[in-house]
Amino acid sequence: MVTIYDVAKRAGVSPATVSRVFSGHANVAQARADAVHEAARELDFVPNRNARRLRTNSSEIIAMMVPDIENPFFTLMTRAVEDVAREAGFSVMLCNTNEDPVREHEYMRVAVSEPVAGVILVPSPGTNLDLALERSVPVVCADRHALGYEVDTVVADNKDSSASATRLLYDAGYERIACVTGPDGVETADMRMAGWALAVQEHTGAPPDPCLGIRAAYTVEDGERAVRLLMDLPQPPDAIFAANNRLGAAALRVLNERGLLPPTVGVVSFGGLPLILLAPLGVLITHLPARELGHQAARMLLERINGLAAPARSVTLPVVVGGEGSGIDMIYKAQGSAE
Amino acid sequence: MVTIYDVAKRAGVSPATVSRVFSGHANVAQARADAVHEAARELDFVPNRNARRLRTNSSEIIAMMVPDIENPFFTLMTRAVEDVAREAGFSVMLCNTNEDPVREHEYMRVAVSEPVAGVILVPSPGTNLDLALERSVPVVCADRHALGYEVDTVVADNKDSSASATRLLYDAGYERIACVTGPDGVETADMRMAGWALAVQEHTGAPPDPCLGIRAAYTVEDGERAVRLLMDLPQPPDAIFAANNRLGAAALRVLNERGLLPPTVGVVSFGGLPLILLAPLGVLITHLPARELGHQAARMLLERINGLAAPARSVTLPVVVGGEGSGIDMIYKAQGSAE
DNA sequence: CTGAAAGCGCTAACAC
DNA sequence: GTGTTAGCGCTTTCAG
Numbered sequence: 001m002v003t004i005y006d007v008a009k010r011a012g013v014s015p016a017t018v019s020r021v022f023s024g025h026a027n028v029a030q031a032r033a034d035a036v037h038e039a040a041r042e043l044d045f046v047p048n049r050n051a052r053r054l055r056t057n058s059s060e061i062i063a064m065m066v067p068d069i070e071n072p073f074f075t076l077m078t079r080a081v082e083d084v085a086r087e088a089g090f091s092v093m094l095c096n097t098n099e100d101p102v103r104e105h106e107y108m109r110v111a112v113s114e115p116v117a118g119v120i121l122v123p124s125p126g127t128n129l130d131l132a133l134e135r136s137v138p139v140v141c142a143d144r145h146a147l148g149y150e151v152d153t154v155v156a157d158n159k160d161s162s163a164s165a166t167r168l169l170y171d172a173g174y175e176r177i178a179c180v181t182g183p184d185g186v187e188t189a190d191m192r193m194a195g196w197a198l199a200v201q202e203h204t205g206a207p208p209d210p211c212l213g214i215r216a217a218y219t220v221e222d223g224e225r226a227v228r229l230l231m232d233l234p235q236p237p238d239a240i241f242a243a244n245n246r247l248g249a250a251a252l253r254v255l256n257e258r259g260l261l262p263p264t265v266g267v268v269s270f271g272g273l274p275l276i277l278l279a280p281l282g283v284l285i286t287h288l289p290a291r292e293l294g295h296q297a298a299r300m301l302l303e304r305i306n307g308l309a310a311p312a313r314s315v316t317l318p319v320v321v322g323g324e325g326s327g328i329d330m331i332y333k334a335q336g337s338a339e
Numbered sequence: 340m341v342t343i344y345d346v347a348k349r350a351g352v353s354p355a356t357v358s359r360v361f362s363g364h365a366n367v368a369q370a371r372a373d374a375v376h377e378a379a380r381e382l383d384f385v386p387n388r389n390a391r392r393l394r395t396n397s398s399e400i401i402a403m404m405v406p407d408i409e410n411p412f413f414t415l416m417t418r419a420v421e422d423v424a425r426e427a428g429f430s431v432m433l434c435n436t437n438e439d440p441v442r443e444h445e446y447m448r449v450a451v452s453e454p455v456a457g458v459i460l461v462p463s464p465g466t467n468l469d470l471a472l473e474r475s476v477p478v479v480c481a482d483r484h485a486l487g488y489e490v491d492t493v494v495a496d497n498k499d500s501s502a503s504a505t506r507l508l509y510d511a512g513y514e515r516i517a518c519v520t521g522p523d524g525v526e527t528a529d530m531r532m533a534g535w536a537l538a539v540q541e542h543t544g545a546p547p548d549p550c551l552g553i554r555a556a557y558t559v560e561d562g563e564r565a566v567r568l569l570m571d572l573p574q575p576p577d578a579i580f581a582a583n584n585r586l587g588a589a590a591l592r593v594l595n596e597r598g599l600l601p602p603t604v605g606v607v608s609f610g611g612l613p614l615i616l617l618a619p620l621g622v623l624i625t626h627l628p629a630r631e632l633g634h635q636a637a638r639m640l641l642e643r644i645n646g647l648a649a650p651a652r653s654v655t656l657p658v659v660v661g662g663e664g665s666g667i668d669m670i671y672k673a674q675g676s677a678e
Numbered sequence: 679c680t681g682a683a684a685g686c687g688c689t690a691a692c693a694c
Numbered sequence: 695g696t697g698t699t700a701g702c703g704c705t706t707t708c709a710g
Contacts, residue, residue, distance in 0.1 A: 001396075003687055014697045019689055027695060044473070046452040050392040051687030054702050057340075059389070061432070069418050075409050082408070082435055091449055093400070094433040096421055110430055113385040134383070342703055353681045358705055366679060390703030393686050 002043045011039035022047050060090045062301065063111040063119040067099040068218070073245055073271055073290050074122065077142065080294025081120055088302055090117060099183070099218070101126030112137055118301045121146070125185030138304035142297040144187035150312040152304065154296045156288055158188055161319035162195025162241070163202075165268045165286050169239045170203050174266040178212040178230045178237035180223060180247045189215065192243040192270055212237055216247060223250025231258065239266030245273055252283065289317045341382045350378035361386050399429045401640065402450040402458040406438040407557070412584055412610055412629050413461065416481065419633025420459055427641055429456060438522075438557070440465030451476055457640045460485070464524030477643035481636040483526040489651040491643065493635045495627055497527055500658035501534025501580070502541075504607045504625050508578045509542050513605040517551040517569045517576035519562060519586045528554065531582040531609055551576055555586060562589025570597065578605030584612055591622065628656045 004018040011018065013032050020028050021036040028036075039045075053059050062085050066074040082092045093116065097104040101124050111119050112131050118138040121127070123146040132139050133149070140152040169177050179196040182189030193213055200208040211233055216226035223242070227250055230237055240255075242248035248269025255261050268284035296315060343357040350357065352371050359367050360375040367375075378384075392398050401424050405413040421431045432455065436443040440463050450458050451470050457477040460466070462485040471478050472488070479491040508516050518535040521528030532552055539547040550572055555565035562581070566589055569576055579594075581587040587608025594600050607623035635654060 001687085004689095005687085015687090016689080016697060016699095017695090019687095020696085023689070029695065032696085046448070046474075048393070048687050049452050049454075050389050050396075050398070051702090052689075053389040054387070054393050054687080054704085055689045057389075057702070069421070070411070070414050072409070072411070072414075075411075075414055078433070079408050079435065082433065091432050091434070093430050094417070094421065095430070096418065109385065113388050115388075135385075340703085343705095344703085354703090355681055355683095355705080356679090358703095359680085362705070368679065371680085387703050390686090391705075393688085393703080394705045396686075 158191035166199035174239035181243035497530035505538035513578035520582035584610035
């Protein structure tokens with residue numbers, strides 16, 4: 001393996017000079033810097049990052065922990081994180097927490113012992129950040145808050161936009177609107193259900209019928225189970241507010257089985273369905289700002305990595321509802337692969 | 340930061356013993372090992388991986404380089420890699436090459452200087468593996484071969500199954516079948532087009548009309564452009580063989596615009612469309628073994644990381660076509676999120 | 679089975 | 695500006 005010593009010898013300078021040249025921020029005479037670069041090229045020198053990291057106790061790796069890497073929403077967010085990370089010279093280590101605090105914590109252990117420069121996390125209900133915080137590894141939460149911790153967080157405006165989306169169903173003439181949402185304690189699930197409940201209360205003057213608000217894992221399979229339950233009710237709903245893209249797909253699949261596709265039964269999918277046409281259907285989609293969530297989270301993390309010491313910040317990204325180019329759209333007008 | 344020295348002092352042993360306990364494979368008396376573990380727990384000791392890596396010159400990171408992390412096909416593959424990597428104690432660094440050799444090479448540089456334990460790569464036409472090979476970082480290629488290199492590779496049986504899929508369109512009564520495939524030089528694009536051409540030749544006794552075989556980037560946008568070209572032909576096709584999921588979606592979108600959805604114009608999408616119902620349509624889907632590709636690639640890489648020195652292996656995963664549970668299925672029967 | 683000691687390749691004081 | 699030097703925390707001979 002070729003080291004700075006080899007390069008130094010060949011370039012006729014000291015190892016320190018080589019180090020200075022490669023670590024950037026240091027004054028080296030132009031002539032010597034050139035000599036170093038030339039020697040390095042000739043020797044095909046690649047700096048050893050582990051040695052550097054051991055010395056500086058830092059890395060250029062960001063850990064990105066998401067509940068489900070196969071969900072296009074998180075994929076898009078990850079992609080956005082990767083884009084800004086790369087530009088700043090960081091790599092992204094991807095971790096699939098599976099919405100499981102144990103697994104998440106396991107990953108946190110390796111992240112901390114790495115140590116990574118920072119972590120971007122979509123927290124689960126049982127998230128534990130102690131390990132990272134003790135060792136002052138910067139953490140920013142995306143999409144949801146971490147319960148009991150004060151860290152930078154960026155989320156979407158879940159409650160208000162859920163209420164707006166639900167109102168759209170009322171506007172379209174539906175009267176008995178159900179809600180399928182995610183697991184208890186998952187912030188997005190809770191907030192979106194709260195938004196739905198709010199809109200129902202506004203419209204009917206009473207809290208929603210408890211049978212109409214139902215929970216499922218954020219998966220198509222479990223969503224189908226839940227939607228079947230809903231449609232088997234003595235008084236089934238005439239519209240469904242689905243709190244994420246998986247549940248939206250589940251609703252459509254079940255309704256399809258029963259010949260009740262929209263507009264027979266109304267559907268709003270909170271979060272984009274994969275880019276594909278469903279032209280005959282009138283499904284309402286709200287576009288979550290997945291990309292912006294990722295960008296913002298990455299930017300905030302980079303600030304922290306660079307030493308920013310301000311108190312925890314919390315930003316809520318707006319989800320404009322209704323109108324062209326806004327948050328809610330007919331599916332066949334949907335742009336972008338999956339928000 | 341707490342080090343093995345702190346732990347050693349507290350446990351009343353030497354640093355070497357602590358190291359032996361944590362690096363596993365070493366004989367330490369049970370009593371001392373217990374003492375070490377206890378001390379480590381009390382001190383909340385986490386081994387510093389950079390120090391270890393510097394010493395051993397190895398890491399537990401696998402670089403996974405894919406052309407488009409937002410494509411569910413690659414996402415699923417990545418997920419499969421992550422699953423087997425995790426089990427073996429490895430983390431996955433995700434790299435989005437964007438089908439761009441320059442960007443790919445850039446990532447290869449950081450992978451090599453990391454150094455990562457190995458890399459799993461979906462190569463582009465211009466892939467250059469010299470950097471990794473010189474430094475004997477194991478590489479396995481997935482989904483495509485790397486031109487000009489002898490490395491472990493796992494691919495799907497693209498040509499034969501494309502031919503079979505095309506035959507299915509003939510069987511369904513279509514007569515003038517077009518093909519939209521990916522960029523020239525991208526192996527999957529070339530092989531799938533070759534399979535289509537083979538089936539056409541078989542059926543018509545002549546090579547396909549060159550106008551009917553068209554290329555596009557593997558994106559929905561560019562696919563739409565290509566399909567429009569096809570449908571604007573003086574003699575437009577009555578069926579389309581789309582060589583990947585993006586192009587399949589593109590075909591459906593364009594046909595939808597023109598009121599020509601299947602079965603008016605036949606469509607086969609080579610590679611699963613995202614899980615969503617399209618019941619009224621009769622789209623043929625072939626399911627690519629994305630998960631198996633990932634598993635297999637990861638397993639082969641792990642073998643190399645563990646020192647296997649056999650000559651390069653090449654495995655082709657079968658894509659059984661036709662029949663229940665096989666490669667081709669009606670979309671509304673599709674299982675799995677996106678193969 | 680265990681400890682002492684020598685680095686892995688690099689950076690960062692510190693002198694010059 | 696540049697060279698010298700002392701480690702970063704860990705693994706690994708080598709003795710005992």
